[in-house]
Amino acid sequence: MGLVFRLVSxxxxxxxxxxxxxxxAILGLKLMSSNPLTRAPLRLLYTPKTLPVQRFGMTYRNPFxxxxxxxxxxxxxxxxxxxxxxxxxIGGVTAEEQTGNPKPRMFRSGTSKALVNRMGFNNPGSVKxxxxxxxxxxxxxxxxxxxxANLGKSKVTPLSEAPADYAATMERLWAFCDVFVINVSSPNxxxxxELQHDEALSDIVNxxxxxxxxxxxxxxxxxxxxLVKIAPDLSDEQLVAVVxxxxxxGCDGIIATNTTIERPEPSSAKEQRVFSESGGMSGVPVTTRxxxxxxxIYQLTNGxxxxxxxxxxxxxxxxxxxxxxxxxxxQAYSGFVFEGAGxxxxxxxxxxxxxxxxxxxxxxxxxxFAHRDSPRVDE
Ligand SMILES: Cc1cc2nc3c(=O)[nH]c(=O)nc-3n(C[C@H](O)[C@H](O)[C@H](O)COP(=O)(O)O)c2cc1C
Numbered sequence: 077m078g079l080v081f082r083l084v085s086x087x088x089x090x091x092x093x094x095x096x097x098x099x100x101a102i103l104g105l106k107l108m109s110s111n112p113l114t115r116a117p118l119r120l121l122y123t124p125k126t127l128p129v130q131r132f133g134m135t136y137r138n139p140f141x142x143x144x145x146x147x148x149x150x151x152x153x154x155x156x157x158x159x160x161x162x163x164x165x166i167g168g169v170t171a172e173e174q175t176g177n178p179k180p181r182m183f184r185s186g187t188s189k190a191l192v193n194r195m196g197f198n199n200p201g202s203v204k205x206x207x208x209x210x211x212x213x214x215x216x217x218x219x220x221x222x223x224x225a226n227l228g229k230s231k232v233t234p235l236s237e238a239p240a241d242y243a244a245t246m247e248r249l250w251a252f253c254d255v256f257v258i259n260v261s262s263p264n265x266x267x268x269x270e271l272q273h274d275e276a277l278s279d280i281v282n283x284x285x286x287x288x289x290x291x292x293x294x295x296x297x298x299x300x301x302x303l304v305k306i307a308p309d310l311s312d313e314q315l316v317a318v319v320x321x322x323x324x325x326g327c328d329g330i331i332a333t334n335t336t337i338e339r340p341e342p343s344s345a346k347e348q349r350v351f352s353e354s355g356g357m358s359g360v361p362v363t364t365r366x367x368x369x370x371x372x373i374y375q376l377t378n379g380x381x382x383x384x385x386x387x388x389x390x391x392x393x394x395x396x397x398x399x400x401x402x403x404x405x406x407q408a409y410s411g412f413v414f415e416g417a418g419x420x421x422x423x424x425x426x427x428x429x430x431x432x433x434x435x436x437x438x439x440x441x442x443x444x445f446a447h448r449d450s451p452r453v454d455e
Contacts, residue, residue, distance in 0.1 A: 094182040094191070098413075102147060105155035105417075115158055122417060124160045124424035127431070129439055131382060131404055132255055132301040132328065134222050138162035138424045139439065140395065143386050143407035144226035144259065144305075148199045150208055153219050160420040164219060165407065166205070167226030168259055171244040173201030174231055177264065185350040187343065189390060189414045190362075193335065194355030196264045197228040202245040209252040218252075225253040226305070227284075231265055238271055239283035246284050250291040256300055258284060258327075261307035261334035263356040269307055272318050277304065281325035301328040308333035308365045308387060315369065319376050329382030331407070332373060333366040359410035363388025367401050371446065374402025379444045390415055392426020399427070399439075400446035 092100070108114040127138040141163035142156050150166040157164070176198025183192045199205070225246075233241040246256050258280055260271040271277060284302055292299040304322045306315070322330060335356025342348040351357070366387025373383050385403025389395050390411045398406055411419045427439075436442040 093180065094184045095179060098146075098182065102152050102155075105159075106152040109152065109155035109158045115154075118155075118158045122159045122421050124421040125428045127162075127424055127428050127439060129162070129405065132222075133298065134254060136162045136222060136405065138420075139399075139405045139427070140420055140423050141165060141221075141224070141405060141407045142412075143409040144168055144224075144257065145193075145195070146409050146412065150205060150212070153212060153223070154216060157219055157221055159417055160424065161221060162420075162424075163222040163224060163255075163405070165224035165226050165257065166253075167199065167257075168197050168228035168262065169199055169202050169205050169225060169245050169249065170197050170228045170230040171202050171241045171248075172230040172232060173204065174198060181355070183350045183353045183355075184413065185347050186414070188340070188347055188360060189410065190350070190357055190359040191410050191413060192350055192353045192355045192357050194264045194353070196231065197262065199228075201230075202248040206248040206252065209249070213252060222254040223252065224255040224257060225249045226257045226259050228259050228262060229265060229268055229271070235267055235270060235276065238276070239279045242280050243283040243287045247287045247291065250287065250300065251295060254300060255303060256284065256288075257303045257305050257331060259305045259334070261305050263307070263309075263335060263337050269309075272304075272306060272310065272314070274317065274321055277318065277321050278325040281322065281327055285326055303327060303329045303331055303382075303384065305331035305334055306369070308336045308362055308369055309338060310369075312372065315372060316376060319373055319381075323377070323381060329384060330373060331384040331386060332369045332403075333362070333387045336362050336365060338365075358387070359414065360388050360390060363390075363394055367394075367397050370398055370403050371401040374444050374447060379447065389423065390419075392423050392430060395423050395427055396430050397446075399442055400444070402444040402447065404440075404443050 129136045129139045144165045177194050177196035181194045227242050227245045229238050288299045304327050335358045339351045340361045342351045370385045383403050384405045385398030386407040389408040
């Protein structure tokens with residue numbers, strides 16, 4: 077199937093507008109996974125080995141999840157499960173419905189396996205997403221993997237009112253999702269990244285924590301983990317401050333990283349066209365920077381604060397590097413665009429193999445191995 081994707085699907089997708097190709101792929105996945113006759117072969121083809129990880133009070137069947145932005149409207153939950161993902165992050169969801177930036181707003185460079193997007197949090201808003209989840213849960217049941225929600229700020233909301241905006245979305249989605257991610261790092265909502273700093277960030281975390289406390293009491297269940305997602309463009313000084321603020325205000329972990337506003341040197345005129353589009357770049361060019369940030373956060377926190385690694389993961393090698401740097405869970409978006417639906421299986425099975433070849437007894441033992449003295453993989 078990997079070969080079919082490379083020879084047939086990828087060239088066909090490459091001919092289409094990026095956003096239309098994305099919508100078709102989500103619809104195809106939704107349709108194929110909703111029928112038992114097509115779901116069974118999908119599962120047969122794509123289910124990876126089990127690589128269980130315990131995090132945030134839950135068992136993840138493997139550490140590889142879907143990054144935010146891919147299924148903003150929570151349309152293909154059963155599809156992602158069927159493709160073997162260990163967890164699914166929906167959204168970004170904003171309190172208010174919004175159309176996002178004018179199209180075209182998603183661009184693809186096949187040669188550098190990079191995307192540039194300036195979607196601008198296009199989504200139906202928290203009320204409709206909550207309804208959509210309610211309907212999914214009552215018709216199909218809750219997903220059999222942890223469901224995360226990515227919270228963004230509505231464009232119409234001024235920065236000073238951001239805490240209430242994030243908190244409103246969290247409240248509406250609370251009953252349906254297992255983990256909440258405060259996204260203050262998208263480059264496509266004006267000034268959003270200013271919310272990564274000091275008081276602005278702690279105010280948002282505090283507002284979300286109040287919702288978390290009250291919802292947990294109301295439903296008689298434990299509080300849900302709250303994470304913050306950061307940009308790869310922070311300076312070291314800014315990173316140190318964000319980590320300190322997020323930890324002190326009670327965040328349970330961090331996602332590193334979102335897309336970058338930096339650009340590599342283009343190697344062709346076509347690449348130059350894609351790279352010169354404004355927005356955030358994801359995919360292979362962000363891999364090294366995102367891994368370096370994970371490494372630094374692990375150092376700053378002595379490895380005792382959960383780090384979720386995302387940015388340019390296209391194969392098991394990239395995934396293993398991020399685990400070595402200190403990530404305990406991983407996610408991808410662009411890898412699915414360039415490598416296809418078999419990405420999860422190839423990464424999870426590849427990690428399984430790496431773990432077997434290493435001297436680590438468990439997955440947990442491998443986390444942060446690059447910070448320890450001796451190389452631990454026998455290859
Ligand atoms: C089209 C697109 C939309 C995205 N939307 C969101 C979003 O709404 N919220 C968010 O936190 N990250 C969003 N991201 C960032 C991804 O979740 C991820 O952090 C980033 O793309 C790096 O990972 P990758 O190289 O595997 O794509 C988006 C990325 C892309 C390409």
